[in-house]
Amino acid sequence: MTATRPRDVQVAEVGENTMVLRSRTWDRLKFEVEYARQKGTTANTYLIQADRIAVLDPPGESFTEIFLKELSLQVYLQKIDYVILSHVNLNRAATLTALLERAPQITFVCSKPGAIALKAAFPDRELNINVVRGDEVLDLGQGHELQFAFVPTPRHPGALCTFDSATRILYTDKLFGVHLCDDPVFDENWKDLGDDRRYYFDCLHASQAKQVETALDRISPFNARIYAPGHGPVVRFSFSRLGLDYRDWCEAQKNQETLVTMLYASAYGNTAAMAGAIAHGLTEAGVAVESINCEFADPKDITSAVEKSDGFIFGSPTLAGHAPTQIQTALGLVLSTAAKNKLAGVFGSYGWSGEAVDMLESRLQDAGFTLGFDTLRVKFKPTDEVLNECETAGETFAQTLRKTRKTRTSVQPGLNVQGDRTEQAVGRIVGSLCVLTLNQDNTPVGLLTSWVSQATFSPPGLTIAIPFDQAEELLPQNGAPFVLNVLKEGRNVRRNFQKAIAPGENRFVNLATHPATNGCPVLDDALAYMECKVQNRMKCHDHWLLYATIDNGKVLEPTGVTAVQHRKSATY
Numbered sequence: 001m002t003a004t005r006p007r008d009v010q011v012a013e014v015g016e017n018t019m020v021l022r023s024r025t026w027d028r029l030k031f032e033v034e035y036a037r038q039k040g041t042t043a044n045t046y047l048i049q050a051d052r053i054a055v056l057d058p059p060g061e062s063f064t065e066i067f068l069k070e071l072s073l074q075v076y077l078q079k080i081d082y083v084i085l086s087h088v089n090l091n092r093a094a095t096l097t098a099l100l101e102r103a104p105q106i107t108f109v110c111s112k113p114g115a116i117a118l119k120a121a122f123p124d125r126e127l128n129i130n131v132v133r134g135d136e137v138l139d140l141g142q143g144h145e146l147q148f149a150f151v152p153t154p155r156h157p158g159a160l161c162t163f164d165s166a167t168r169i170l171y172t173d174k175l176f177g178v179h180l181c182d183d184p185v186f187d188e189n190w191k192d193l194g195d196d197r198r199y200y201f202d203c204l205h206a207s208q209a210k211q212v213e214t215a216l217d218r219i220s221p222f223n224a225r226i227y228a229p230g231h232g233p234v235v236r237f238s239f240s241r242l243g244l245d246y247r248d249w250c251e252a253q254k255n256q257e258t259l260v261t262m263l264y265a266s267a268y269g270n271t272a273a274m275a276g277a278i279a280h281g282l283t284e285a286g287v288a289v290e291s292i293n294c295e296f297a298d299p300k301d302i303t304s305a306v307e308k309s310d311g312f313i314f315g316s317p318t319l320a321g322h323a324p325t326q327i328q329t330a331l332g333l334v335l336s337t338a339a340k341n342k343l344a345g346v347f348g349s350y351g352w353s354g355e356a357v358d359m360l361e362s363r364l365q366d367a368g369f370t371l372g373f374d375t376l377r378v379k380f381k382p383t384d385e386v387l388n389e390c391e392t393a394g395e396t397f398a399q400t401l402r403k404t405r406k407t408r409t410s411v412q413p414g415l416n417v418q419g420d421r422t423e424q425a426v427g428r429i430v431g432s433l434c435v436l437t438l439n440q441d442n443t444p445v446g447l448l449t450s451w452v453s454q455a456t457f458s459p460p461g462l463t464i465a466i467p468f469d470q471a472e473e474l475l476p477q478n479g480a481p482f483v484l485n486v487l488k489e490g491r492n493v494r495r496n497f498q499k500a501i502a503p504g505e506n507r508f509v510n511l512a513t514h515p516a517t518n519g520c521p522v523l524d525d526a527l528a529y530m531e532c533k534v535q536n537r538m539k540c541h542d543h544w545l546l547y548a549t550i551d552n553g554k555v556l557e558p559t560g561v562t563a564v565q566h567r568k569s570a571t572y
């Protein structure tokens with residue numbers, strides 16, 4: 001990679017009346033994982049000059065100036081009739097704005113979702129938009145009759161491919177591209193492109209292989225001979241080979257034994273970038289991913305995808321203190337239909353408060369789902385480091401899935417069936433999530449437990465069961481005071497008591513507390529608390545059972561709901 005060369009726009013003829021303008025950068029262009037190889041990229045724009053003039057896909061704002069300068073050397077900007085947008089993203093708005101200033105006559109050609117995104121990007125402007133419908137042909141004259149195919153994917157819901165019958169060039173946008181900056185305009189060195197092409201597919205398309213297959217079906221009737229992608233060299237020499245590779249790579253995804261559904265929404269691309277990196281971690285670990293952009297998904301597609309998956313992962317931005325409605329709807333569907341033995345995961349980008357991710361995490365945990373990686377939260381745009389963490393989280397999720405699959409398959413059918421049934425039956429006993437807090441050597445300590453039950457009326461008393469390995473040295477002695485904090489659904493206090501900490505580290509550093517009258521800490525975020533005294537400790541095989549009397553208690557949030565721990569088995 002030559003990072004020292006300045007950005008430029010390379011111009012070349014690729015067919016009759018047809019040019020490519022390759023806006024080139026030798027640096028990494030964006031933060032998404034597909035650019036992580038840092039080999040630069042080209043943002044390809046195509047110019048067809050027949051009786052009418054069309055420009056396909058002007059580049060993003062980092063090229064606005066140099067691109068328009070080069071374009072104006074090739075064509076009078078005032079003569080451009082159409083700007084065809086294979087997909088619309090906000091990043092292109094700057095170039096389109098500058099172009100419209102010089103060429104206000106332009107008609108945009110795009111899909112319906114593209115038109116919605118375009119209008120949102122230019123809320124104060126009346127645009128000429130030709131929304132492509134069905135079998136429409138856009139005739140530029142001199143045989144350049146343009147036909148279109150809708151190729152929506154979760155990443156690019158409004159994606160459109162364009163075929164020119166005069167040159168038999170198919171403009172494929174995100175299909176058949178590669179992020180690589182080099183001088184050859186065509187792919188004569190296609191043998192050297194293999195790894196990078198595969199990497200691009202794995203990052204961008206592996207998790208949307210189903211939609212890519214549909215796209216391949218839709219474009220095949222065009223009988224094209226050249227693919228003109230949005231990035232990298234124009235595909236002529238490896239035209240058939242790359243088409244077959246795409247089929248094979250999609251097929252390979254279908255043949256994976258383990259499947260995960262990725263459910264996300266993303267208004268500005270940050271959560272989508274995290275989704276891409278997690279999905280890449282999963283596919284690299286041999287797990288197939290079905291990505292669903294909840295903003296454009298049918299409820300029945302969500303339920304059927306989750307039903308056939310071994311796990312699912314939710315990603316959401318926080319907008320105005322909430323997850324977008326589509327994420328809330330998808331969560332409702334999953335909570336009401338998904339089996340509790342599916343592994344779950346949560347991630348998202350936020351700006352300052354991040355309620356959406358907290359809500360997703362607590363609702364899934366409260367419903368009894370186990371999380372396959374520590375929830376990932378990132379402020380605004382993910383950095384390289386965060387994207388690496390996301391990839392690692394995807395790999396961790398895959399390993400956990402494999403382990404559980406192994407455990408499941410290593411149990412022979414019929415063996416210990418009654419034992420399993422009993423475990424599952426006992427697992428249906430639910431308990432309130434509580435944190436037992438006390439002071440030890442003037443340091444606050446806390447234990448998370450859900451095995452709490454009222455035991456007596458007079459005096460008011462309760463029992464708590466705590467596993468030996470968890471609590472031996474923290475367990476209060478007979479006569480010792482403690483506080484039992486009842487947690488509230490929707491709060492994340494439990495996280496502080498679930499994570500492993502180093503010796504001497506204090507779990508209470510980031511927790512607001514105040515002392516109860518018995519001196520033990522009360523968690524300010526608790527729903528209610530009780531001041532208790534241990535009356536009896538009993539060893540019961542693998543647990544301590546404490547009986548304690550309640551001296552005092554208070555509800556801190558009268559309208560809150562108790563957080564409840566659901567389990568699928570009684571063995572943990």
Ligand SMILES: Cc1cc2nc3c(=O)[nH]c(=O)nc-3n(C[C@H](O)[C@H](O)[C@H](O)COP(=O)(O)O)c2cc1C
Nearest residue numbers: 266267268269270271317320321350351352353354
């Ligand atoms: C209209 C609007 C409202 C937002 N409200 C919140 C909010 O209440 N809390 C928060 O943490 N971030 C908020 N944010 C910041 C977004 O969560 C943040 O920009 C995030 O990166 C968006 O993720 P996305 O790119 O996946 O859409 C808001 C952003 C916008 C544009």
